[in-house]
Amino acid sequence: MKRKQIWLLAIFSVFLLVIGGCGQEKTSSKSGNVKESAKTIRIGYQKFGTLNILKSKGELEKRLKDAGYTADWTEFPAGPQLLEALNVGSIDFGHTGEAPPIFAQAANAPLVYVANQPANPAGEAIVVQKDSPIKSVKELKGKKVGLNKGSNVHYLLVKALEEAGLTLDDIKPVYLPPADARAAFEGNQIDAWVIWDPFLSAAELELKAKTIQNGEGLVANREFFLATETFAEDEEALNIIKEEVIKIDKWIEENPGDVAEFLSPEIGMSVEALEKTLKRKKYGLEEISDSVLDDQQKIADTFYNLKLIPSKINVLDASSKKNEGGNGE
Structure with missing residues (x-):
């Protein structure tokens, strides 16, 4: 009987500690010292x-x-x-x-x-392979151009084509995210790539890609x-x-x-x-x-x-x- 009383007393003590802890958390939340949830x-x-x-x-x-x-x-x-x-x-x-x-x-x-x-217009550009015969935006007519659809470079491409007297209908857009576009560029599956930094810098340094037009004078970026x-x-x-x-x-x-x-x-x-x-x-x-x-x-x-x-x-x-x-x- 005595052992049972001790066991019940232990359970009751734990219960009081739990209740007391909950009350303390609630009080501190009300006082503004602790936010109820982040x-x-x-x-x-x-x-x-x-x-x-x-x-x-x-x-x-x-x-x-x-x-x-x-x-x-x-x-x-x-x-x-x-x-x-x-x-x-x-x-x-x-x-x-x-x-x-x-x-x-x-x-x-x-x-x-x-x-x-x-604005950072130099931070995006249209590039071609190091040995590409393409030297200007005008020469992109009929070519496959890789870009991320709906991104900042989409507007750069539109403005660059416009300045060259072309439209999107004059080229073959290939819509790819940066990683896939780089793979396509390296594999010569696209003729040009419209891309932004740091992918642009990496292409310039690692692939020796040539810039035929960046954003200067065309876009704010x-x-x-x-x-x-x-x-x-x-x-x-x-x-x-x-x-x-x-x-x-x-x-x-x-x-x-x-x-x-x-x-x-x-x-x-x-x-x-x-x-x-x-x-x-x-x-x-x-x-x-x-x-x-x-x-x-x-x-x-x-x-x-x-x-x-x-x-x-x-x-x-x-x-x-x-x-x-x-x-x-």
Whole structure:
């Protein structure tokens, strides 16, 4: 009997400890010292870019954790795939070039332009094999040209063809993501490749690819940071991300060699290609301006006229400026 009493007393003591612990967690949550549950921010990133470097360094996670958030990262091969994930609600925030948001908005994706980096027209180009007889965009007529459909280089190709007096109908577009396009390029399955850094730098250094036209004088080639309409309302989280992007961007600009060595094993590219890319890149974080929105609208209008998107869109509708009465100066 005595042994049974001791056993019951032990069970009751454990029960009291559990109840007491639960009460303490509840009290601290009410007092504001501990958040009841951390909110997960789902971030989409590409193989190379500011967000990838931010992920690798781990500083953003620390800031977010202190504010009661956690970060869940997903890698995408290019911008169109990333924004498709944003469209279906798989991610909250990500980055792409200038063209993917146009296609995404045309597909009614609930996106909002958050910020952008400076124009970097030299960071994308149309290249041909080192021994190719093709020396100009005009000579691409009737040729197979590889590109990632709906990406920033899609607009570069359109503008380069336009300047040469050609259209997409004059060439044979072959739509491939970067890795597949490089394989096709190396295998001479395509005559030219429209690609962006760091894949561009790698092709120049490793394959001795020749540039017949880059973006200078044709396109801006900006990197955009975008969010879902819902996440765009979370000013605290967005401000943390922006602040950390600015910090990491400054570190990259001042230490391209160290960053290239740091990133090389992370993304499986040579130090030389990454350093060339980082030295060519433009740095800083800019708020979305009227002139940037105007540039995006030109892309949207061009794609609509070419029937690349099904209907006209107003870029302003995807901007925080939409309630300010227009995007004029």
